[in-house]
Amino acid sequence: MDLLCSAVMNICLQLIGQADTFNYPRGKERLEQIGVLICAILMAFANVGMAMQALNNIADDTRKPEVSLTTTGIVVVQTVLKGLLSWVCYQKGTPSSIVVAMDLRNDVVTRISAIVFAQVGDHYCRLADPIGAIVICSMIAISWFSHVLENIPPLVGRRVEQEQLSRILKLVIDHDPRIRCLDHVMVYHIGAKALVELHIVMDERLPLKVTHDISHPLEKKLQRLEFVERAFVHCDYTCDGD
Structure with missing residues (x-):
């Protein structure tokens, strides 16, 4: 999903840069906003799908997760790097960089939660991992849907603050x-x-x-x-x- 959203934003930015000023006198700047909406919808439904998969794991009584020290170390390094990249994207402040920053921020939250719930599931309660996945994915899906709802009114002509x-x-x-x-x-x-x-x-x-x-x-x-x-x-x- 990360690659798909990156591809969507890159295509939109390329189309903006290649806009024909004769046919599009004011350019195609609003394509960036449309790309943001597409990415937000994709990410929201992807998290809904992951939450449904976690529910299936509970229903099927899937075996408990096994978390090694190596896996935990890799996840921690990825989390730190994504956290730094998220901060850089937020500082840029464009609509496309904001959506990338949100994606990275959600990845950070997901990875931290995955480490915690997987450890609990590995040592104490095997249902902790899928339950944690349902909670986190639901929260992230709600966050993306909220972002969609926030970005629709400006596209249809809402008055300024x-x-x-x-x-x-x-x-x-x-x-x-x-x-x-x-x-x-x-x-x-x-x-x-x-x-x-x-x-x-x-x-x-x-x-x-x-x-x-x-x-x-x-x-x-x-x-x-x-x-x-x-x-x-x-x-x-x-x-x-x-």
């Missing part, structure tokens, strides 16, 4: 004293980032050059915000809510 909207409003208000008021503000996600639609009201006697020199730098300023992909600023002379 109040704190982000407040930052935009403050930036507009402080931009130029000739902006009398805001007639229309709409800020919503079009993927990982947001689209900003603004109607600013200014004196109708201002020349076109002046209104352009106010609105265009405002667009550029808005697009420098880390959560904004595109901004459109429309100039108006009356506040009619249109």
